[in-house]
Amino acid sequence: xxxxxxxxxEAARSGAEAEIVVEVEVSGWVxxxxxxxxxxxxxLRDRSGFVQLVFSERPVDAKGEALxxxxxxxxxxxxxxxxxxxxxxxxxVSSLEVFNRAAPELPYQVxxxxxxxxxxxxxxxxxxxxxxxxxxxxxxxxxVIIEAFAEYLRAEDFTEIKTSKLVGxxxxxxxxxxxxxxxxxxxxxxxxxxxxxxxxxxxxxxxxFEIAPAYRAEKHDTPRHxxxxxxxxxxxxxxxxxxxLIELEKGLLCHIFEKVASKNGAELALWNASVPDAEAVAASxxxxxxxxxxxxxxxxxxxxxxxxxxFDINPEAERILCEWALREKGSDLIFVNEFPRRYRPFYTxxxxxxxxxxxxxxxxxxxxxxxxxxGRRQHDYSAFLxxxxxxxxxxxxxxxxxxxxxxGCPPHGGFAVGCERLTQKxxxxxxxxxxxxxxxxxxxxxx
Amino acid sequence: xxxxxxxxxEAARSGAEAEIVVEVEVSGWVxxxxxxxxxxxxxLRDRSGFVQLVFSERPVDAKGEALxxxxxxxxxxxxxxxxxxxxxxxxxVSSLEVFNRAAPELPYQVxxxxxxxxxxxxxxxxxxxxxxxxxxxxxxxxxVIIEAFAEYLRAEDFTEIKTSKLVGxxxxxxxxxxxxxxxxxxxxxxxxxxxxxxxxxxxxxxxxFEIAPAYRAEKHDTPRHxxxxxxxxxxxxxxxxxxxLIELEKGLLCHIFEKVASKNGAELALWNASVPDAEAVAASxxxxxxxxxxxxxxxxxxxxxxxxxxFDINPEAERILCEWALREKGSDLIFVNEFPRRYRPFYTxxxxxxxxxxxxxxxxxxxxxxxxxxGRRQHDYSAFLxxxxxxxxxxxxxxxxxxxxxxGCPPHGGFAVGCERLTQKxxxxxxxxxxxxxxxxxxxxxx
Numbered sequence: 001x002x003x004x005x006x007x008x009x010e011a012a013r014s015g016a017e018a019e020i021v022v023e024v025e026v027s028g029w030v031x032x033x034x035x036x037x038x039x040x041x042x043x044l045r046d047r048s049g050f051v052q053l054v055f056s057e058r059p060v061d062a063k064g065e066a067l068x069x070x071x072x073x074x075x076x077x078x079x080x081x082x083x084x085x086x087x088x089x090x091x092x093v094s095s096l097e098v099f100n101r102a103a104p105e106l107p108y109q110v111x112x113x114x115x116x117x118x119x120x121x122x123x124x125x126x127x128x129x130x131x132x133x134x135x136x137x138x139x140x141x142x143x144v145i146i147e148a149f150a151e152y153l154r155a156e157d158f159t160e161i162k163t164s165k166l167v168g169x170x171x172x173x174x175x176x177x178x179x180x181x182x183x184x185x186x187x188x189x190x191x192x193x194x195x196x197x198x199x200x201x202x203x204x205x206x207x208x209f210e211i212a213p214a215y216r217a218e219k220h221d222t223p224r225h226x227x228x229x230x231x232x233x234x235x236x237x238x239x240x241x242x243x244x245l246i247e248l249e250k251g252l253l254c255h256i257f258e259k260v261a262s263k264n265g266a267e268l269a270l271w272n273a274s275v276p277d278a279e280a281v282a283a284s285x286x287x288x289x290x291x292x293x294x295x296x297x298x299x300x301x302x303x304x305x306x307x308x309x310x311f312d313i314n315p316e317a318e319r320i321l322c323e324w325a326l327r328e329k330g331s332d333l334i335f336v337n338e339f340p341r342r343y344r345p346f347y348t349x350x351x352x353x354x355x356x357x358x359x360x361x362x363x364x365x366x367x368x369x370x371x372x373x374x375g376r377r378q379h380d381y382s383a384f385l386x387x388x389x390x391x392x393x394x395x396x397x398x399x400x401x402x403x404x405x406x407x408g409c410p411p412h413g414g415f416a417v418g419c420e421r422l423t424q425k426x427x428x429x430x431x432x433x434x435x436x437x438x439x440x441x442x443x444x445x446x447x
Numbered sequence: 448x449x450x451x452x453x454x455x456x457e458a459a460r461s462g463a464e465a466e467i468v469v470e471v472e473v474s475g476w477v478x479x480x481x482x483x484x485x486x487x488x489x490x491l492r493d494r495s496g497f498v499q500l501v502f503s504e505r506p507v508d509a510k511g512e513a514l515x516x517x518x519x520x521x522x523x524x525x526x527x528x529x530x531x532x533x534x535x536x537x538x539x540v541s542s543l544e545v546f547n548r549a550a551p552e553l554p555y556q557v558x559x560x561x562x563x564x565x566x567x568x569x570x571x572x573x574x575x576x577x578x579x580x581x582x583x584x585x586x587x588x589x590x591v592i593i594e595a596f597a598e599y600l601r602a603e604d605f606t607e608i609k610t611s612k613l614v615g616x617x618x619x620x621x622x623x624x625x626x627x628x629x630x631x632x633x634x635x636x637x638x639x640x641x642x643x644x645x646x647x648x649x650x651x652x653x654x655x656f657e658i659a660p661a662y663r664a665e666k667h668d669t670p671r672h673x674x675x676x677x678x679x680x681x682x683x684x685x686x687x688x689x690x691x692l693i694e695l696e697k698g699l700l701c702h703i704f705e706k707v708a709s710k711n712g713a714e715l716a717l718w719n720a721s722v723p724d725a726e727a728v729a730a731s732x733x734x735x736x737x738x739x740x741x742x743x744x745x746x747x748x749x750x751x752x753x754x755x756x757x758f759d760i761n762p763e764a765e766r767i768l769c770e771w772a773l774r775e776k777g778s779d780l781i782f783v784n785e786f787p788r789r790y791r792p793f794y795t796x797x798x799x800x801x802x803x804x805x806x807x808x809x810x811x812x813x814x815x816x817x818x819x820x821x822g823r824r825q826h827d828y829s830a831f832l833x834x835x836x837x838x839x840x841x842x843x844x845x846x847x848x849x850x851x852x853x854x855g856c857p858p859h860g861g862f863a864v865g866c867e868r869l870t871q872k873x874x875x876x877x878x879x880x881x882x883x884x885x886x887x888x889x890x891x892x893x894x
Binding site for chain 1: 494546547548573575580589590597611612614615625627629636649652666826827828851852854857887893
């Protein structure tokens with residue numbers, strides 16, 4: 001019967017208490033080997049953690065070949081308590097089975113320090129770098145982010161949807177699209193499930209979320225960009241303004257942070273990371289765009305003024321605004337709302353105050369990075385038609401979208417959280433690519 | 448304060464008990480309008496159900512235009528109990544707000560009987576047909592299937608992963624792939640996360656699952672096929688044979704059925720459908736391929752013999768085997784294992800008994816349809832290399848895959864459940880396309 005590494009100390013204790021000797025089996029990867037002459041110590045790694053195996057002679061496989069790091073084995077033996085061993089226990093091995101002996105020269109040192117390896121080496125050796133406990137930890141955290149996202153929204157009566165990623169045209173108007181050969185025609189990879197989310201709100205589900213890949217054919221190759229990413233999408237009906245969405249996102253992020261704190265303690269420790277608490281999330285400010293831009297420039301000037309004047313909220317401004325929010329409000333999170341119309345898609349709902357130049361839209365910035373874009377959408381058919389010429393657009397460009405608005409669409413809006421960006425910023429990773437299992441950028445489509 | 452339709456009876460009761468008159472607000476879609484001369488009845492539909500609104504005069508919007516079916520409104524009024532009204536209560540409306548007046552001529556009758564509408568009309572009018580309560584119910588069930596799938600596997604210590612859908616080549620050898628223009632090169636849409644699931648098992652996560660789209664560029668246009676579908680993927684390390692996977696899938700399906708039964712009672716009722724109970728799932732037989740084929744032919748002959756002899760387990764045999772399992776074992780589910788090598792991918796693990804012609808693989812058939820394919824995979828580097836020439840393959844075709852096996856890979860295997868097929872068969876839908884929100888087939892990429 002297999003026992004996980006994390007359960008060996010318990011097995012040793014219960015064996016000692018009952019004064020019986022019971023063999024157990026552990027299985028996993030050879031993390032480290034120390035040959036001490038007469039005795040060999042092997043640290044075994046499994047999904048639960050590490051356990052030290054003690055061999056009274058040099059461990060070999062059935063063919064007599066020496067164990068190598070990363071070989072996959074099962075070992076049987078008697079567990080015993082040992083304060084010096086990792087986890088406080090070890091296994092004195094009586095028999096060994098080698099399932100797969102790893103080739104001796106590893107192209108990437110799995111048991112090394114991930115922080116000392118450059119991102120290119122990590123990604124070039126992805127099959128092995130993912131075995132490094134710190135790197136694997138990134139994806140344990142990401143799994144909990146995804147779980148918590150869905151859990152929170154279900155409790156708020158949202159329904160999970162799965163929509164097509166193959167679309168006839170782009171939601172944002174046709175730029176930055178990857179083209180797909182679809183039988184005898186061309187289609188595109190969806191940049192966002194925007195239109196589908198809106199259809200599903202209008203279907204009567206009212207509140208929907210989707211967890212799915214999204215695609216942007218941007219040529220950027222920066223630590224902020226991925227050409228394929230996991231979009232955590234939300235859309236809801238019967239809202240008044242983007243402020244309803246900001247409230248929803250605060251609750252959602254708070255739940256995600258709490259769940260990560262409770263389930264990923266070990267993973268956070270490996271990255272020396274922590275998540276904001278509920279009080280900090282509640283304190284996160286909501287600042288209208290023009291005010292936020294002024295604030296960013298004032299802060300930049302105050303700090304010494306080497307920064308050139310910023311005319312929009314660029315990555316530098318995002319960083320400065322987050323520093324301000326942390327210093328002044330004690331929050332890692334800040335919402336910027338009321339974006340000018342020129343920065344938002346044509347379907348964004350206008351803000352009635354302020355001369356009609358601003359919109360009911362927002363971004364969420366977390367630890368220096370935009371992690372969310374959202375807003376209320378125009379749901380009124382006539383208002384939508386009237387607005388089109390102002391954007392140089394024609395009704396015939398929006399066949400499906402117009403049907404949505406023509407036959408009963410509630411006031412609605414939504415947002416998307418970039419899953420990799422959130423993961424990156426929770427753990428303090430240098431690049432968003434580190435938070436994607438198999439990142440796709442301009443040069444990388446393997447593995 | 449908005450009250451959902453499902454809460455109106457409760458609001459009416461508590462108002463009556465407290466002997467106070469409190470107005471509430473309901474919001475939703477106009478499902479049906481009955482003008483009775485002096486009085487008008489409007490059935491309002493929201494995400495929770497239906498509520499009857501009573502208007503003392505003909506309801507109109509702010510411009511004086513009459514309400515139309517599918518218009519989105521909010522109504523305020525006093526709730527009162529009325530046994531004849533749907534849900535046992537109604538709202539006597541004092542004020543009405545029309546958010547979006549639907550154009551009067553609906554291209555699809557939302558409040559009609561979905562069973563009487565052909566699938567082409569349903570899909571051609573997808574934005575409206577999704578509003579039909581029975582059709583929307585399909586996706587309420589699907590959301591619970593997805594939730595239950597993840598929930599069961601998390602409890603079994605599986606980690607959710609999200610892998611790239613853009614791959615350099617196909618896992619199954621390059622046929623049936625959709626080609627994507629990726630900057631200056633061509634890549635493909637992933638047919639399955641097979642290779643990535645295996646990498647993640649070997650990364651030390653050991654047990655992983657993924658919920659994501661998968662793509663098959665098959666030209667088939669049948670009620671069984673989708674070119675884009677949601678694949679519910681599972682992979683686990685340290686298994687002995689496909690029998691471990693079958694046991695896992697039994698437990699998993701049992702949990703999915705139980706959760707659907709408990710959360711989707713209303714949706715199942717709309718389709719006059721039910722799910723197998725735990726006893727039936729436990730009783731589902733596991734029949735080796737050759738025996739299953741013989742059984743299918745014997746059954747066909749017994750039934751009258753018009754069917755031509757079957758030389759493999761084709762859709763007709765799947766149907767017959769399920770009928771047999773239901774009649775003889777009381778189960779809607781049957782597992783066929785030990786598929787001959789010729790029907791399985793090259794990486795399928797050989798079965799040692801039976802002269803090496805069979806494999807540790809299986810299909811699950813549910814209510815006449817294959818919903819799962821799975822098996823143990825070859826994890827041994829030397830055995831894999833030795834087997835390649837038998838399949839006319841060369842090591843250089845498998846760069847990444849060989850790296851996986853070369854550096855410590857545990858015995859492992861997995862399977863995938865077709866989410867739409869499972870949804871279809873739970874509800875008894877005629878075509879799998881009905882179980883996809885926005886199905887993609889050879890002709891259809893809109894909406």
